[in-house]
Amino acid sequence: xxxxxxxxxxxxxxxxxxxxxxxxxxxxxxxxxxxxxxxxxxxxxxxxxxxxxxxxxxxxxxxxxxxxxxxxxxxxxxxxxxxxxxxxxxxxxxxxxxxxxxxxxxxxxxxxxxxxxxxxxxxxxxxxxxxxxxxxxxxxxxxxxxxxxxxxxxxxxxxxxxxxxxxxxxxxxxxxxxxxxxxxxxxxxxxxxxxxxxxxxxxxxxxxxxxxxxxxxxxxxxxxxxxxxxxxxxxxxxxxxxxxxxxxxxxxxxxxxxxxxxxxxxxxxxxxxxxxxxxxxxxxxxxxxxxxxxxxxxxxxxxxxxxxxxxxxxxxxxxxxxxxxxxxxxxxxxxxxxxxxxxxxxxxxxxxxxxxxxxxxxxxxxxxxxxxxxxxxxxxxxxxxxxxxxxxxxxxxxxxxxxxxxxxxxxxxxxxxxxxxxxxxxxxxxxxxxxxxxxxxxxxxxxxxxxxxxxxxxxxxxxxxxxxxxxxxxxxxxxxxxxxxxxxxxxxxxxxxxxxxxxxxxxxxxxxxxxxxxxxxxxxxxxxxxxxxxxxxxxxxxxxxxxxxxxxxxxxxxxxxxxxxxxxxxxxxxxxxxxxxxxxxxxxxxxxxxxxxxxxxxxxx
Amino acid sequence: xxxxxxxxxxxxxxxxxxxxxxxxxxxxxxxxxxxxxxxxxxxxxxxxxxxxxxxxxxxxxxxxxxxxxxxxxxxxxxxxxxxxxxxxxxxxxxxxxxxxxxxxxxxxxxxxxxxxxxxxxxxxxxxxxxxxxxxxxxxxxxxxxxxxxxxxxxxxxxxxxxxxxxxxxxxxxxxxxxxxxxxxxxxxxxxxxxxxxxxxxxxxxxxxxxxxxxxxxxxxxxxxxxxxxxxxxxxxxxxxxxxxxxxxxxxxxxxxxxxxxxxxxxxxxxxxxxxxxxxxxxxxxxxxxxxxxxxxxxxxxxxxxxxxxxxxxxxxx
Numbered sequence: 001x002x003x004x005x006x007x008x009x010x011x012x013x014x015x016x017x018x019x020x021x022x023x024x025x026x027x028x029x030x031x032x033x034x035x036x037x038x039x040x041x042x043x044x045x046x047x048x049x050x051x052x053x054x055x056x057x058x059x060x061x062x063x064x065x066x067x068x069x070x071x072x073x074x075x076x077x078x079x080x081x082x083x084x085x086x087x088x089x090x091x092x093x094x095x096x097x098x099x100x101x102x103x104x105x106x107x108x109x110x111x112x113x114x115x116x117x118x119x120x121x122x123x124x125x126x127x128x129x130x131x132x133x134x135x136x137x138x139x140x141x142x143x144x145x146x147x148x149x150x151x152x153x154x155x156x157x158x159x160x161x162x163x164x165x166x167x168x169x170x171x172x173x174x175x176x177x178x179x180x181x182x183x184x185x186x187x188x189x190x191x192x193x194x195x196x197x198x199x200x201x202x203x204x205x206x207x208x209x210x211x212x213x214x215x216x217x218x219x220x221x222x223x224x225x226x227x228x229x230x231x232x233x234x235x236x237x238x239x240x241x242x243x244x245x246x247x248x249x250x251x252x253x254x255x256x257x258x259x260x261x262x263x264x265x266x267x268x269x270x271x272x273x274x275x276x277x278x279x280x281x282x283x284x285x286x287x288x289x290x291x292x293x294x295x296x297x298x299x300x301x302x303x304x305x306x307x308x309x310x311x312x313x314x315x316x317x318x319x320x321x322x323x324x325x326x327x328x329x330x331x332x333x334x335x336x337x338x339x340x341x342x343x344x345x346x347x348x349x350x351x352x353x354x355x356x357x358x359x360x361x362x363x364x365x366x367x368x369x370x371x372x373x374x375x376x377x378x379x380x381x382x383x384x385x386x387x388x389x390x391x392x393x394x395x396x397x398x399x400x401x402x403x404x405x406x407x408x409x410x411x412x413x414x415x416x417x418x419x420x421x422x423x424x425x426x427x428x429x430x431x432x433x434x435x436x437x438x439x440x441x442x443x444x445x446x447x448x449x450x451x452x453x454x455x456x457x458x459x460x461x462x463x464x465x466x467x468x469x470x471x472x473x474x475x476x477x478x479x480x481x482x483x484x485x486x487x488x489x490x491x492x493x494x495x496x497x498x499x500x501x502x503x504x505x506x507x508x509x510x511x512x513x514x515x516x517x518x519x520x521x522x523x524x525x526x527x528x529x530x531x532x533x534x535x536x537x538x539x540x541x542x543x544x545x546x547x548x549x550x551x552x553x554x555x556x557x558x559x560x561x562x563x564x565x566x567x568x569x570x571x572x573x574x575x576x577x578x579x580x581x582x583x584x585x586x587x588x589x590x591x592x593x594x595x596x597x598x599x600x601x602x603x604x605x
Numbered sequence: 606x607x608x609x610x611x612x613x614x615x616x617x618x619x620x621x622x623x624x625x626x627x628x629x630x631x632x633x634x635x636x637x638x639x640x641x642x643x644x645x646x647x648x649x650x651x652x653x654x655x656x657x658x659x660x661x662x663x664x665x666x667x668x669x670x671x672x673x674x675x676x677x678x679x680x681x682x683x684x685x686x687x688x689x690x691x692x693x694x695x696x697x698x699x700x701x702x703x704x705x706x707x708x709x710x711x712x713x714x715x716x717x718x719x720x721x722x723x724x725x726x727x728x729x730x731x732x733x734x735x736x737x738x739x740x741x742x743x744x745x746x747x748x749x750x751x752x753x754x755x756x757x758x759x760x761x762x763x764x765x766x767x768x769x770x771x772x773x774x775x776x777x778x779x780x781x782x783x784x785x786x787x788x789x790x791x792x793x794x795x796x797x798x799x800x801x802x803x804x805x806x807x808x809x810x811x812x813x814x815x816x817x818x819x820x821x822x823x824x825x826x827x828x829x830x831x832x833x834x835x836x837x838x839x840x841x842x843x844x845x846x847x848x849x850x851x852x853x854x855x856x857x858x859x860x861x862x863x864x865x866x867x868x869x870x871x872x873x874x875x876x877x878x879x880x881x882x883x884x885x886x887x888x889x890x891x892x893x894x895x896x897x898x899x900x901x902x903x904x905x906x907x908x909x910x911x912x913x914x915x916x917x918x919x920x921x922x
Contacts, residue, residue, distance in 0.1 A: 128886045131666030154666045247756060261865050314755045314774050317864035538885040539664065547881060548687070554865035558777075562866075583687065 054162045057403040067420065069411050071111040076404050079115040080470065081130070083123045083142030083391070091118055098424070102464025105425045112408060114468050123147075131156070138399035141194050141391070141470050145535040148392035152190035157394040160189045163406040170413035174473065174483050178387045180605050181530060192409065194391040197475020200494040201340075203367040203522045204383030205268035208336030208343040209233065211366040211517060213240060222366075222521045225373050226272055226302055233311060233335050243331035251306060252337040253313035255324050261554040262316055262561065264338035266290070269299040271382035271524075273372040276532050279592055287593040289585050291553075291577045295372070297570065300560050304569040307561050317558065325350070328365070340367045340522075348514060352450055361514050369524035382524040385475070386533060393471035405470075412472040415484055421472055422497025424463030431459050432489075442489045447502045449512040456500070466497055474498070531599045534592055542591050545584040552580065659893035665886065679893035688872060696873040700851045702787040708847060710791045712840065715802035716828050731803070734796025745789055746861035749776065753785070777866040786858055786871075801843070802836055809835035841919045849906040852898040874898065 060070040094100055106112045117137065119126045127147045130136035131154070140151070151157040164171055164179075172179060175196060183189050207229045213236045214222075223229045233251040240249050254262045270278060273295045279287040280295065290296035306312050313319065313333060321342075327333040328346025336343035343365030352359045371380050393409075395402045411417040419440065420426070426433045432442045445455040460466070477495045479485040488495055490505040502511040510516050536543040556576035563569035628635060659679055661672040686692065714734065721727040737745075752758050755772035763769045775781055813831045822830060833840075856875040863871035874894060882891025907922070914920035 122884065124886055125883065128665035128888075134666075150664070150666070156666065256864065314772070314777075317866060318750055318754055318776050538887055539662075543885065544881065547885065551868075551880070555868040558865040 054166060055401050055403045057167070057407055058401060065109065067109060067411075068414050068416050069110050071109075072404065073111075075107065075111050075113055076408065077113045077115055078139055078405055078408065078470075079117070079137035079398075080139045080141060080468075081117050081119070081126075081137050082140075084119055084121065084126070086118055087120045088118045091116070096458070096461045098461045098464035099467055101462065102424060102467055105464070106468075109425070110411075116468060127151075136396055136398060139393065139395055139405060139470060141393035143194075143392050143394070145191070145390060145392050145533075146537055148191040148394050149184075149535065149537070151394055151396065152184065156397050157190040158397060158399060158402045160192065160395060160402070160406065161187075163395075163402055164189055164192075167403060167406045168410045168413070170410050170417075171471075174413055175387075176482050177603055177605065178530060180602050181388050181533070181599060182392075183602060191392040191394050192471035193388040194393050194471055195389045195469070195474025195497075196387055196471075197473040197496075198387060198478065198528075199383070199385040199526055200476035200496040200499065201383065201526075202494070202519045203340035203369070204524065204526075205264075205271040205369075206336050206338060206340035206343060206382075206522075207268065207272070207368045207370045208340065208365045209368065210236065210334045210347075211364050212360070212362045213334055214366065215362060222368060223370060225370050226269055226299070227373070229335075229337075229368070229370055230302060230306060230311075233306075234309070236334050237311060240331070240334060245330065247330075247332050248310075249331065250313040250327075250333050251311035251335045253319055253324060253327055253333050254316040254338065255319050255321050256317055257321065260338070262557055263554055265303060266299060266557060268337050268382070269303070270295075271384075272370050272375075272380055273299070274375055274379045274381050276381050276384075276527075276529060277534070277592070279589065281596075285593065285597075287589045287596070289580070289589055291556075291573070291580055292585070292589075297573050300569055300573045301566055303561050304563055304566065308564070312561070336365055336367075343367060344518070348518075361517070364514060364518060366521060367518050368521045371524075377523050378525060380524045381527045381529070383522075383526045384529045385526040387475075387528065387530040388533065389474065390533070409471050412470060415477070415487075418473050418477060418497065419488075421469045422466050422474075422477075423460060424465040424467075427463070429459075430463045431456055431465075438487060440487045440489055442492050442500070446500070447491065447511065449502060449510075449515055469497065472497070531596055531603060532592075533599060534595045542584075542587060545587055546591075548583050549580055549585060549588060552583065556580065655892060656896050658889050659896050661889060663889050665888065675889075679890045680897060682890060683894050683897065686877070688877075691869060692872050692874055692877055695870055696852055696854055696875075698783055699786060699854045699873060702783060703790060703854075704844075704847050704851065706787055707790055707794065708844065710795045711798035712802055712836075714795050715799040715806060715836075716832060718799065718803060719806050719832065720824060720828075731796065731799075735800065736796070737793045738797035740793065742857035742861055745793060746858070749785070749789060749862055776862060777864050779867050779870045782863070782867045782870045786862070789858065789862075801839060805836040805839040806832055837917065838919055841913050841917055842921050845906055845909045845913055845921050848909040849902040851905055852901055 057072075058076065059073045061073060062070065064070045091099065103113065106114070115137070123142065124144060124147060127136075127140070127143060127150075130140075131150070136156075140148075143151075148157065160168075161183075171192070175193075178196065179189070182191055182193060207223070207226070209229075209232060214232065216239060217232070217235055219232070223232045237249060237251055243249050252265065254260050254264055267278065270290055273280075275281075275290055275295070278290050280290065280293050281287060290299075303312070313327070315323075319327070324333075324342060325346035328336070328343060329350040346365075348359075348361075348364035351363055355363075369377060369380065369382050371377050395405050399405055412421050419432070423432055424430050426440070430443070431446050432440055435441050443455070443459075445459075446452070448455070473483075474497055477483070477485045477488065477497075479488070485495070491502060491511075492500040493503040493508070493510075494501045501515065503509060504511050510519070536546055553576075556572070556579065560569055560572040560576060563572045657669065660674060660676060661669055662675050662678075663669055663672045683689070718727060718731060721730065750757070753775040754760070755774055759775070760769070760772040764772065775785065809832060813835070814827055817827045817831050852874055854873045854875055856873065856879050859871040859873060859876045860879070863876075878891050878894045881887060882894065910920045910922050
């Protein structure tokens with residue numbers, strides 16, 4: 001009896017606790033209760049602004065300074081969450097003092113300060129937590145496109161349309177029609193591109209090879225097709241079956257990163273066949289996934305042949321990025337089918353340091369572009385450029401004065417603001433300075449490419465370069481009809497907020513002989529993939545279809561590539577196609593096509 | 606007041622006096638337990654309201670009550686997954702191996718350790734054995750890679766002694782995945798899990814061993830007839846609790862060591878929920894699967910408890 005009573009009382013207490021928790025839960029969702037989440041296309045019924053609703057900027061000094069900024073009378077402090085590109089502690093420790101230097105410059109010259117935050121967890125998880133707790137800063141940048149749409153749909157992102165029109169002249173001028181791509185279905189702007197612009201890279205997907213070994217072959221011309229690449233690799237392997245340590249040498253490998261797992265090899269091949277994001281864009285405007293194409297089978301057979309002939313590293317699925325680099329630098333892998341800069345890092349950048357004065361300039365990997373038979377280099381999609389990138393910046397409803405923030409973002413998008421945000425403030429101790437004629441002169445120290453890490457990157461870090469960028473051009477600071485970068489030192493080209501390349505001002509060639517060797521055979525032009533951008537709403541069924549297929553594909557691919565014979569390979573390929581089609585690949589093909597059509601319409605305005 | 610009503614009040618009424626008397630009598634015990642009870646209420650029962658999310662089309666940032674009630678939609682979605690059969694099979698096999706080999710290993714280890722009489726050596730072995738427990742799965746994965754890659758230690762050794770001609774890609778071999786995982790898991794956990802058995806063994810009455818020796822029992826006989834029965838309640842307790850965790854395989858090892866080649870055998874409920882629930886921000890789905898696992902786990906505890914009572918006469922409930 002006593003026992004039963006106690007049980008009953010404890011049960012009552014727990015039930016009461018549960019009820020109280022439930023009741024409190026229903027009251028803790030802040031201002032979100034009146035919003036509807038459509039979560040598609042960033043359409044919102046709240047938070048809209050008209051010209052008359054725009055908040056006026058805070059009072060300014062009224063004088064535009066030498067950096068093109070009219071400082072506010074009172075210090076403008078902007079709180080920002082910037083994703084998880086670093087961790088907060090490292091940022092605050094500021095080992096090289098760049099943050100302190102740039103903070104001081106911003107305060108002294110611009111009267112602006114940042115309250116900048118990073119969180120080490122996944123950005124989507126963090127943003128969902130912020131939404132659930134109604135606790136987020138004034139500006140969020142570096143966020144996935146679908147999350148920006150969610151914030152907009154819940155009325156938590158400020159409608160920037162009017163602000164951009166009134167205070168964003170640099171943004172509208174320099175982004176041109178691409179800005180339309182960021183608008184919602186009603187033409188409103190709730191998000192900006194975190195980093196936009198054309199890629200400054202020369203190379204993309206790479207069919208690279210050890211240059212010194214290729215020279216040994218004495219061939220007159222570089223390979224032009226995937227098949228010729230295979231033949232060349234085979235010849236090199238015949239000359240170099242083992243490395244200096246006696247380990248077996250392979251032609252290519254991959255990494256175990258979830259974004260690779262052998263798929264980078266396929267994607268490189270697909271680039272040579274002119275596929276976009278893994279899809280063949282047919283003449284009638286329809287999209288076909290590569291697994292449903294004869295070209296896909298052709299690629300599968302070639303890579304399967306390489307596998308069967310022992311040319312592909314059997315540990316490619318267990319190779320970390322560090323292992324990959326090590327395999328290149330120790331001569332265990334003599335080709336690079338994938339990301340171009342892996343071959344730089346694991347190749348000449350490592351050897352030139354390790355071997356010092358004994359280093360032979362020909363000992364390096366050469367980045368090479370190839371095209372499928374019958375295709376010209378212009379038809380390839382090896383080097384792609386998405387003008388609006390994939391991450392976004394929003395001003396949230398927590399921001400008291402969006403006009404102030406927009407004024408700042410607009411300054412970031414001025415040519416000078418862009419350069420300062422990327423390289424740090426101009427000074428004699430930085431990589432660049434402004435001379436008496438207003439020209440942007442780079443330091444002589446950074447003209448030596450092989451010393452880039454020591455001089456350029458280190459100096460940039462010490463000056464706070466790229467430490468704070470909300471939404472600006474991260475790509476090529478190109479002098480064209482939209483932007484005016486003619487003040488940049490003509491001794492450097494392909495300048496971006498992250499990088500540059502020294503060139504001979506007269507010939508336009510790279511001034512470093514090694515760089516010319518690396519890139520002389522990379523002739524694929526950049527293919528603009530902006531219109532092919534796709535955003536998945538995680539709550540829509542198509543998103544799960546995409547995820548399921550994305551997860552399954554590396555497994556099917558592994559079975560295809562490692563098949564024991566060409567017949568088995570073809571069978572595995574057909575099985576994979578059948579299985580993936582059952583999972584809804586046709587829906588995905590249609591979705592990609594619809595996204596492209598919608599993007600095209602948006603772009604046209 | 607009618608007779609019937611009075612009877613109901615009598616049977617279900619609040620016997621305040623009795624309760625207070627009991628509370629007063631056991632006040633020191635309740636005082637000791639108070640902090641733990643508060644902790645349980647806040648951290649174990651409090652968050653249970655979150656289970657409601659599995660019945661709504663909840664999206665972070667929206668009030669739960671403004672979200673559409675979808676009933677068992679997410680539960681159905683889980684059962685209708687195209688890979689459901691495979692995922693469930695892998696979960697049960699991996700958990701089953703842990704519940705059998707992984708469960709027996711620390712008992713055997715504890716019994717062996719009990720047979721060592723050199724105290725220094727015994728302590729050294731015990732310390733060394735539970736150190737891997739503190740090694741993260743990331744490090745374990747790296748060790749596995751070093752040992753089992755095509756140019757790893759195992760392959761080099763086997764090739765050197767002529768047992769194989771070509772290296773074997775152990776980590777990409779689906780038929781080996783479960784065995785490699787259970788070996789890694791035993792290596793990592795055996796010492797730590799054995800601590801409780803070693804402790805239980807030390808509680809076995811020493812006179813029983815003396816009596817056993819008089820009766821002519823050898824070392825094996827003593828372990829079989831004295832030590833194991835002595836620690837049987839502990840074994841039963843841990844087994845019942847272990848059964849409750851049958852569907853919790855974790856996901857670290859799978860995500861770190863699994864490859865596309867072994868996906869068919871490594872994908873378990875936890876990896877699936879991590880990717881399709883947490884990473885995609887689909888919290889109702891993740892909650893629904895969590896709730897389902899808890900209900901099944903609870904049912905399994907009750908069943909195993911019942912079975913244990915029937916077979917051994919011991920139970921925890």
